[in-house]
Amino acid sequence: MDLFQGMKTFVAVVEAGSFVGAMDSTGLSKPAISRHVNELEQHLGVRLLQRTTRRLSLTSEGETYLQRCRDILLAVDEAESELSDSSGEIRGRLRIGAPQTFGAMHLAALWGRFVTENPHLTLDIVLADRVVDLVEEGFDLAVRIGRLPDSGLVSRKLADTRMVLCASPEYVARHGQLTHPQDLAAHAAISYSYWSGGDTWSFKGPENEEISVRIRSRLHANNGDTCRAAALAHQGIILQPDFLIHEDLRSGALIELMPDWRAATIPIHAVYPTRKHLPLKVRRLLDFLVEALREPAWRS
Template structure:
């Protein structure tokens, strides 16, 4: 039996993560020639090209895309196995890559990470904040926060709690345009649309008794960040459907008013996502346990 070329698989994963041979070489502390030889060796062994190479661009082939996740798993589990062997002799240390939605990351994750790094001074953090979909495996993310209804996936997910959504607008807007009594009424309102969903122009609702409604909405603002809507909302220019952590303070202060409160906007939840596999470095396990406890409390407080 011929053993797999584990070194070549790990180098392939590094090239995918850093999107270049030179970037992978620098990250791994080896020469670019070593990286190139390992990729060529793996391609010859597999009998297929893993990358399309030009002088300006490096792109995965169809075969390469299909194997990238497995390669990342080999590298991650190898790193985790080595770290587990040393864990009893040292505190968790090293780099953890985290991805999270922009507003949630600034308001809630940032303060939590400050506390976490105080407890674990040997851990460094690479925090990437964006409301756009992040390829956790392809970009080498260790932990991701997602606020959504999750599709089936090979990723590991831990649901930390529910996230409620509210249809909100300024009281002055509702005095002028009328308060909707049924989701269908929103079709005639100036709706601010959050675009980072699969169907941003259709808002779906469910009532406790089981009644469902879907309405096509339109309005003067479209954006991929909910926080950016707030000034125009508070100025009375329209309505939006936003998560509780964005609007609770505004509702309590009276600058925004929630309507259609007997309708639910869906089963969105706060999730902690990690790549496939069961072996994880001690630094990642420490972060997962810390965030799980901290963010679960946040969901309870927001409920």
């Protein structure tokens, strides 16, 4: 059996949560994935995964072996990066995390160019709005939107996004224009579940006065696209980043409300684990993203 392939496949199955889910990251068929894991278990003489029709879970032996596999795969990856450093050509795999909407709207079109420029590199892109654990889940880099908590991660700023209060013209015609944040109390709001302020929205006025308002939410969603769609259907007011709704503002499908009262401007960072030796492939990706987002589409 190919022990190294078995280890890579086992880690991929755990990270994807299923044999089917691991097909995308490995490029293997489900029978091939199952065969690699079975051969690995037979070689080790222990069961690594508990399989049922509904879920997949690690055995205690599997939990121990998973961390060892990750350490070994990381060491191989770093060895490839050291060779790349000497030749100037990057090789290996990059596992990258990004928020769903931002990743689809503003990063998806970039990956083809990056791979073309680095033909010996393989990308594993994971889109999720949750905060992934870079070390535990084997990520080389993740894009995060918002203030970064204190952690052992290293960050590099890529861009900013401005939160914009807006609604459809039809909604405003039906329910009236807003002139002050306190007017929000009489309106239906569509709120984003992961917003750090919850159902409290904060603004800074023309004289730098600050005010926070408790909104009356008609709909909560953990996805910005869903909030945007509800606003376009004239269901209420949203507070969303301009990277998401910039085209709607340009076309007039949504209009900004109370432009003299500004909500937060939020940084967008690339974060990566602290390492004594940063692999060339990560440095190359960081430089690429900084340059690609120097003049972001939502600002042009």
